[in-house]
Amino acid sequence: MNAEQWAVLEAEFGTDRILRDHRLAPYTTFKIGGPADGYFEARSADELARALRLVSAHEIPHFVLGLGANILVGDRGFRGLVIRNAATARSISDDGILTVESGAIVWPDLIEFAVESGFSGIEHYAGIPSTVGGALWQNLHFLAPAPARERTMFIDEVVLDARLMHPDGSITNRDRDYFDFGYDQSILHHSGDIVLSARFQLEPGSKDRMRRIIRENLAWRAERHPPLDTEPSAGSIFQKIEGIGAGRLIDQCGMKGTRIGGIEITHRHANIMINRGNGTAADVRAMIDRVVETVERETGYRLKPEIAFVGEF
Template sequence: MTPAQIADALVAASASESTPLDRRRLQLSAPLAPYTTFRIGGPADVLLEAQTADELATAITAAKQAGISWFVLGLGANVLIGDRGIRGLVIRNAAAAHTISDDGTVWSESGTIMQELVLDTVRAGWSGLEHYIGIPSTVGGALWQNLHFLSPAPERERTMFIAEVFASCEILAEEGDRKVVDADYIQFGYDDTVFHHRRDVVLSATFQLTKADPARLHQILQENLSWRGSRHPWLQVHPSAGSIFKKIEGVGAGRLIDQCGLKGFRVGDAQISHIHANILVNLGHATAADVRALVAHAQAAVKERFGYELQPEVGFIGEF
């Protein structure tokens, strides 16, 4: 099917929904690089920016009914999109409505950017999300990955997980029904949840926060931003997808890559960061092929020297 045919099929399939898709908002052959933190990726056949959780659910349901492949893109971190792009429908989740109640209950649609939610809760004097400042993610992505960070300062001895303040979320289940689920369903683990194993999609989430002094919360924000900034390349200057490889038996992949002397090594415009060897950066015009070649080089070097098989934690999406 051509992009235009895909768009027409999606509109037809959504006609019976309470909020049918607007053909004028379906972008054809739309470049995806601007919507990823890596600034890499070819076009989507059709791109829709979903403004509400209902629209997100409608688009997925329509794609299923029309037999069209679909992919939900949040803030575009932790993914590498192929140079040939993604076939079918890509839904950029921009559903960002959220509320903060007087008892510390926070409800948010899944497309809300975590940094915005963090700042809003800190200003209101509610603690629980301040640990995740500076990490590029939407609410949906935070749940998908069980977002975590070493905090608080100065010890940095405990990993704080988003699961600790999670109450419930509404999902569009793989089977097609909308329902509210709790932590038992999510099965939070380290960099793992049920969403890695089922095609459920988070529509909205509820968190339970605790009252705290806003001045203290702002101090934590500043400490975390400073600590993170000293260890990670700035996305605004050197785009990346975050950590490329998973830990191996508790050993950081960056340490192994560094010991292979690969900091600064590059293929095309893709480079192993001088700051953090488990982060690959885009020096300006890197392609997905450049990144894949650099990933393979690091894997081969670590395998040869240490015998470890590095496993990517970044999703390779689309056609390469």
Template sequence: MLSIPNLKTGEILAPYTTYKIGGPADYFVVVKNQEELVNAVIEARKNNIPYFILGTGANILFGDKGFRGLVIKNEADNFRFENTDLIAESGVTIADLIMETARQGLSGFEHFAGIPSTVGGAMWQNLHFLSPDRTRTVFIEEILHSAKLLNEDNEIITVSKDFFKFDYDYSILHDQKFVVIEAVFRLEQKPQEEILKQIKDNLEWRNEKQPSVEQYPSCGSVFKKIEGVGAGRLIERVGLKGYKMGGIQSSPQHANFLFNIGEGTAADVIALIKLIQEKVKKETGYELETEISFVGDF
């Protein structure tokens, strides 16, 4: 038996994701601090119940049949400053950290303005965005100093950033069952006006190029980028930009965003992904790989 306070059963997952898609979880809990997070994971492991740590649900597609196991919605969101270091629990949203660090005149998080993410999700995928001059990619690893993890033996360990083996859209969290509990970010002092200007520039860039997630629920880009070619451009080349499959549509603004036009299902997303992959392969020879994770039963 799972000894977890406020445990729910049969909770529908759709509202907890940016896609607004996903069936029921057998077990579901919202954790509000690191002790609750660690307890929920250890309880699931002790009872041999599969578990999934959910941040803002911005990089995953839950299946229409939901999740057989425990979904742990991570809202452990305490953080504090020590000089120019920020120590944050893994459920804090990057949006909250952007506002608070900007207030303190500390630079580092402003590059990620407008991206839905928790600290844990950002580390899982090595969150990234274009540099201010748009000539390179800035990664979250550049400001990460160290982190506290729960390892597979239920021990809490402290690791440096090298431990994560960060790469583009990759960290060791993809392959090993570590849970991020807390992270230390090393920031730089900067005039507040400069930080606020960068936030504004990045939000404007996003509004211009990408459909808003509030209006068009999605998971951001579905396919991995192909250097020098662009997944979105390939979708456009084969005539599928703006194409609809059930309740899912390739965005007319940014073809690599497949958004939920209302009543969209995971089955619709998968059908559109398959169609795009097949047509792009047949007509251009390129193989498009997905960058989002598919979680649960489909």
């Protein structure tokens, strides 16, 4: 960033809020990533909008970061401003409309809030690390409650609309259709829109039933996924391919336990790589290349990563 770009950011938010050369690893679930030139934490949707207006008006390269649960940040970090979204205000109306700023954390914060208010619709996503913005970007999904588990539920099923900032700086409300939601997909992947806040239509629900779903889903995940606090990861690395789970293909190739540097394919789930403490983005990229080559050679399928790559590698 040049001197003028630093000056406008610091004039708007103060020098103490625009951090320079700030390491990103702690803000990702993989605990990997070099420094951002500039780092700003937006504490409200209004601050988020103001920061986005400035970066757009002054052509400052930027990235909006949620919980960092679906990205790999390069070892050389990010040239420009990382705006971490910590805008979390929320409310729920008597008829179950949950209005929330886009940095709100889905689990546990929002789910607990909805359950305690007696409204159902998002409890299925217990245990998944995500902000509301990230959830809309990716169309957060999980298996329907036990015993059925015969279908995948998607967050878009309860989305009413969202307040978006578009790349030209305008703000509009857009309903669910605008998002063109699909599996791991939404218009946000291509449009450059940033979600400022969103509304979800929830239904009255029994607290006992919701608590049971949460317990069962957390137990289901605990059996199959490495614990994030001791085995940092970015969740699933590769997309499903023609309806076949990438984990199944990687497992068929006997790759569980494979290690490159500080990165290991966990024994619990072949589509998840864990950071053994000193893992780097270069290790992750090398492991991705090795998996793609091996799976293609052994099965004929070419896997594609589902995580986003951010910054310089």
